[in-house]
Amino acid sequence: MTALLLRDLKLSIRAGGGALIGVLFFMTVVAVIPFGVGPDLNLLSRIGPAIVWIGALLAALLGLDRLFQTEREDGSLDLLLMQEHPLVLVVLVKCLAHWLANVLPLVIASPLLGLFMNMDEVAIGAVMLTLLVGSPALTFIGAVGAAVAVTLPRGGLLVSILVLPLCVPVLIFGVSASYAAVEDPAPFLPPFLILTAITMFFAVLGPVGAALALRNAGD
Amino acid sequence: MTESLAITKFSDLANPTRFLALAARILPWLSALTTLLFAVGLYLAFSTEGDYQQGDTVRIMYVHVPAAWLSMMCYSVMALSAIGTLVWRHPLADVSHKAAAPLGAAFTLIALVTGSLWGKPMWGTWWVWDARLTSVFVLFLMYLGIIALNRAMDDPSRAARVSAVLILVGFVNIPIIKFSVDWWNTLHQPASVIRLGGPTIDGEFLRPLLVMAVAFTLLFFTLHIMAIRNEIWRRRVSTQRRMAARLAGREG
Amino acid sequence: MRLMAENLSAHRGEDLIFSNISFNLRRGEALVLTGRNGSGKSTLLRVVAGLIRPAAGQVEWRGADGQKGVNAAEACHYLGHRNAMKPELTVAENLAFWRDFLRDMEGGSGVTIGEAAEMVELGAILHLPFGYLSAGQQRRMAFAKLLVAYRPVWILDEPTAALDTSAEALFARLIRAHLHAGGIVLAATHQPLDFVASQRLEMKGFQYADMEEGI
Numbered sequence: 001m002t003a004l005l006l007r008d009l010k011l012s013i014r015a016g017g018g019a020l021i022g023v024l025f026f027m028t029v030v031a032v033i034p035f036g037v038g039p040d041l042n043l044l045s046r047i048g049p050a051i052v053w054i055g056a057l058l059a060a061l062l063g064l065d066r067l068f069q070t071e072r073e074d075g076s077l078d079l080l081l082m083q084e085h086p087l088v089l090v091v092l093v094k095c096l097a098h099w100l101a102n103v104l105p106l107v108i109a110s111p112l113l114g115l116f117m118n119m120d121e122v123a124i125g126a127v128m129l130t131l132l133v134g135s136p137a138l139t140f141i142g143a144v145g146a147a148v149a150v151t152l153p154r155g156g157l158l159v160s161i162l163v164l165p166l167c168v169p170v171l172i173f174g175v176s177a178s179y180a181a182v183e184d185p186a187p188f189l190p191p192f193l194i195l196t197a198i199t200m201f202f203a204v205l206g207p208v209g210a211a212l213a214l215r216n217a218g219d
Numbered sequence: 220m221t222e223s224l225a226i227t228k229f230s231d232l233a234n235p236t237r238f239l240a241l242a243a244r245i246l247p248w249l250s251a252l253t254t255l256l257f258a259v260g261l262y263l264a265f266s267t268e269g270d271y272q273q274g275d276t277v278r279i280m281y282v283h284v285p286a287a288w289l290s291m292m293c294y295s296v297m298a299l300s301a302i303g304t305l306v307w308r309h310p311l312a313d314v315s316h317k318a319a320a321p322l323g324a325a326f327t328l329i330a331l332v333t334g335s336l337w338g339k340p341m342w343g344t345w346w347v348w349d350a351r352l353t354s355v356f357v358l359f360l361m362y363l364g365i366i367a368l369n370r371a372m373d374d375p376s377r378a379a380r381v382s383a384v385l386i387l388v389g390f391v392n393i394p395i396i397k398f399s400v401d402w403w404n405t406l407h408q409p410a411s412v413i414r415l416g417g418p419t420i421d422g423e424f425l426r427p428l429l430v431m432a433v434a435f436t437l438l439f440f441t442l443h444i445m446a447i448r449n450e451i452w453r454r455r456v457s458t459q460r461r462m463a464a465r466l467a468g469r470e471g
Numbered sequence: 472m473r474l475m476a477e478n479l480s481a482h483r484g485e486d487l488i489f490s491n492i493s494f495n496l497r498r499g500e501a502l503v504l505t506g507r508n509g510s511g512k513s514t515l516l517r518v519v520a521g522l523i524r525p526a527a528g529q530v531e532w533r534g535a536d537g538q539k540g541v542n543a544a545e546a547c548h549y550l551g552h553r554n555a556m557k558p559e560l561t562v563a564e565n566l567a568f569w570r571d572f573l574r575d576m577e578g579g580s581g582v583t584i585g586e587a588a589e590m591v592e593l594g595a596i597l598h599l600p601f602g603y604l605s606a607g608q609q610r611r612m613a614f615a616k617l618l619v620a621y622r623p624v625w626i627l628d629e630p631t632a633a634l635d636t637s638a639e640a641l642f643a644r645l646i647r648a649h650l651h652a653g654g655i656v657l658a659a660t661h662q663p664l665d666f667v668a669s670q671r672l673e674m675k676g677f678q679y680a681d682m683e684e685g686i
Contacts, residue, residue: 003571007560014559075553078522082544083573144388148381152371162364162385165357166392169399176403191402198395209388212305216380218522376482461486 001085001093008097023105026059030113041118048117049127049178055113056106056131057138057171061163063102064142065149065156067094068214072150081218087211091143095207099139107131126181126188130195134174137199140206141166147210150217169198235311235451242448249441256434263427276340281427283333285435286326287351290358293323293439297365298390301383311447313379314454316386317369318446322439324362330355350404354397361389375454472498472535474519474543474624474655479528481511481518487526488514494670501646501656506674512659513552515674516628519657520549532624535578546576548622550630554613558602562588562612565601570619579621579652587618592641606633614642625649627658 012019033051034044044051071077080090110131114124145163149155173195180186264281297319303312334352335345346352365382372378473496480490489511494502504512517523519530521544532543556565566584575581588594591611596604604612610633617625625646631639646656 003568007557007564007568010564011557011559073553074557075551075555076557078517078520078549078551079555079569079573082521082547082549084541084545141388144385148368148385149371151377151381155371158364158367158371161360161367165360165364165396166389168357169392169395172399172403194399194402201395205388205391209384213381213384216305216384217377218524 001089004090004093005097008094009101012097012101019101019105022059022062022102023109025062026055026106026109027113029055029058030116034116045118045120045123048114048119049123049182050175051117052110052113052127053131053171053175053178056103056110056135057164057167059106060103060135060138061142061160061167064098064139064146064163065159067098067143067146068150068210069146069155077150077214081214087214088207091147091207091210091214092203095136095139095143098143099136103135103139107135120182123178123182126178130174130177130192133192133199134170134195137170137195137202137206138167140199140202141170143206144209144213147213147217150214170195170202173198235314238311239448239451242444246441246444246448249437249444253434253437253441256430256437260427260430260434263430267424267427276337277424279333279337280424281431283330283337284428285432286330286333287355288432289435289439290323290327290330290355292436293319293326294358294362294386294390294393296443297323297386301386301390304379304383305387310376313376313383314447314450315443316383317375317379318450319443320362320365320369322442322446324359324366326435326439327355327359327362331359348404350401353404354400357396357400358393365389472623472653472655473531473533474546474657475531475533476519477528477531479515479518479530480526481514481523482526483514483523489674490527492528492672494672496655496657496670498653498655499650500670501650501658502670502672504657504659504672504674505661510674512674513628516549516626516657516659517551520544520547520626522549543624546622547624547626548617548620549626549628550613550617551628552632554609555616556601556609556613559600561598561600562593562604563597565612566597566616566619569616573620573622575621576623578623581619581621584615584619587615588612590618590645591615607635607638610634611638611641614645618645623653624655624657627656627660629659629661631660 030051033047033055037043037047068077071080081087083090107128110128111124114127119127142159142163144166145159146155148162149159152158173191176186177188177191177195180188180191260281264278297316300312300316300319303309304316331352334355338347338352339345365385368382368385369378372381475493475495477493478490479492481488492515496502504515506512514523518525521530521542530543532541532546534541534546555569556562560568563584566587570581570584581587582590584597585594588597591614593608593611593615596608601609601612610630614630627646630642634642646658650656
């Protein structure tokens with residue numbers, strides 16, 4: 001399992017900087033927003049956490065359709081399916097590797113974008129923390145989409161369509177918790193804990209669903 | 220593979236050929252009953268007095284509420300069929316959830332459109348991000364996603380298995396989405412929205428509503444059975460065509 | 472050690488590919504599948520490897536003690552049409568990954584990566600990225616993957632595609648060595664592989680006359 005984690009990390013670093021493209025996409029999406037809504041700093045600081053979250057959500061889904069597709073194309077998926085390691089564990093490890101290589105850089109880049117959005121320090125910290133806790137859920141739930149669309153040659157768009165409705169709870173609680181940290185009356189902890197719970201729930205549901213789909217997508 | 224007797228029996232019962240025979244027998248009765256109930260329901264709906272606050276627009280409820288119920292029930296039917304696909308690998312279950320998805324999308328769309336039409340006079344706007352409307356909208360997107368996935372795959376049995384997984388994952392998620400949307404809604408819009416039907420539903424409104432709900436349910440089953448039948452026929456035709464192509468290749 | 476298949480049938484999509492195929496392989500025995508394109512050779516191999524669920528019948532593996540322990544698929548190496556190697560990683564990294572991920576099965580042990588590369592006569596290019604190798608070299612390195620982790624059964628789907636005659640002879644030698652050590656080989660091939668197969672199975676494809684009524 002460690003071998004798989006290391007291999008996937010190595011691949012994502014060497015395969016032409018997939019992680020960097022994700023970060024670039026994230027920055028571009030967030031940078032385009034002010035051109036749409038205008039350069040009003042007060043407005044930007046108010047919608048900032050939401051914008052950063054949405055940007056991160058889209059960027060996290062960006063490379064996800066390739067999660068199992070590359071394995072299938074070169075035949076590795078066959079060998080992964082044949083082994084006695086539970087397939088759920090294999091999927092979990094692949095998700096972790098994907099998260100470390102592609103989504104963690106987004107979390108690290110988010111403070112910079114927070115500055116663009118004129119957010120204060122507390123808001124930036126809150127967004128970063130909620131992203132750190134909530135983004136694994138996006139990867140896990142995205143793995144189901146990636147597994148379902150594994151046999152489709154151009155599944156990228158379809159994966160996003162299938163996965164985005166399921167990401168609504170993560171987005172809601174991630175953004176709620178970020179706002180709660182800034183606005184006084186709302187407590188920070190309840191939405192944050194629910195976000196954590198959602199991530200843990202998806203950590204189970206995602207790999208189980210993806211493993212089931214991979215077994216059934218075989219040909 | 221040795222299958223237990225129970226499963227064999229179950230398979231016999233749901234054998235496609237038997238299903239077709241059964242469908243041919245009950246469809247006329249079912250459609251007649253549905254038409255009758257719709258006639259009664261619509262008559263009741265238009266003969267009752269309008270609400271003193273909402274006026275005639277309250278009649279939209281008799282279409283809107285049953286459609287919204289059906290949108291949920293259809294997904295449950297699909298989830299059951301999905302279990303049938305994955306656990307018993309039954310071909311009829313494959314066909315069943317594939318046939319149900321467009322129906323569910325249609326009912327959800329009816330619920331959304333009528334809700335929007337109702338919202339214009341009541342709330343003064345075509346769309347509010349009310350918790351119910353929003354959850355139903357997310358449900359609509361999920362239906363469309365499943366339909367898109369089914370259409371994208373050319374091998375029907377694999378498409379059925381894979382979309383069954385997606386249906387089940389979505390089914391587990393629906394309560395979470397509902398809960399989170401409620402949370403989000405109370406956060407952003409303190410309960411200013413008029414609740415559906417008001418606190419007490421008068422018997423006056425309840426009677427036509429129930430009749431319409433039963434009529435809609437029967438309509439769903441009628442359409443579902445018809446859609447399954449069509450799908451079975453469609454697959455038989457394509458099997459025949461493929462065989463014809465093979466045979467021609469052999470002789471040539 | 473035995474690999475048995477009973478009355479296997481398989482569908483692909485709506486079509487029945489083959490039906491009622493049985494075989495029984497003991498230590499040191501090989502089964503060679505021949506037949507024209509589309510006769511179901513690959514499908515049969517994938518069914519044995521557990522990658523396609525058979526429509527009927529079953530595959531069974533009994534270990535050295537005659538017990539039904541593990542799934543048949545876990546006793547098998549599968550070399551398909553695709554090499555299952557990552558072009559971005561070096562050959563050594565690829566082989567090391569499969570060695571660590573697959574691990575030796577009970578009853579044997581694989582050779583080191585260097586030795587495996589020597590055995591396919593490509594010891595000098597372990598440090599190169601896999602994508603830089605020629606098609607024939609890639610195929611040989613994919614074969615080396617079978618040597619680094621021990622599995623009693625080798626399932627080979629057209630192992631000698633894209634290979635010249637000397638490499639074919641090399642593969643035949645490695646397969647003979649595996650059989651000699653008590654292994655089992657299932658291979659599908661167009662070219663006559665130069666090793667003594669104890670059993671042959673000609674796949675004829677399915678007869679459409681008795682096609683059952685599909686849904």
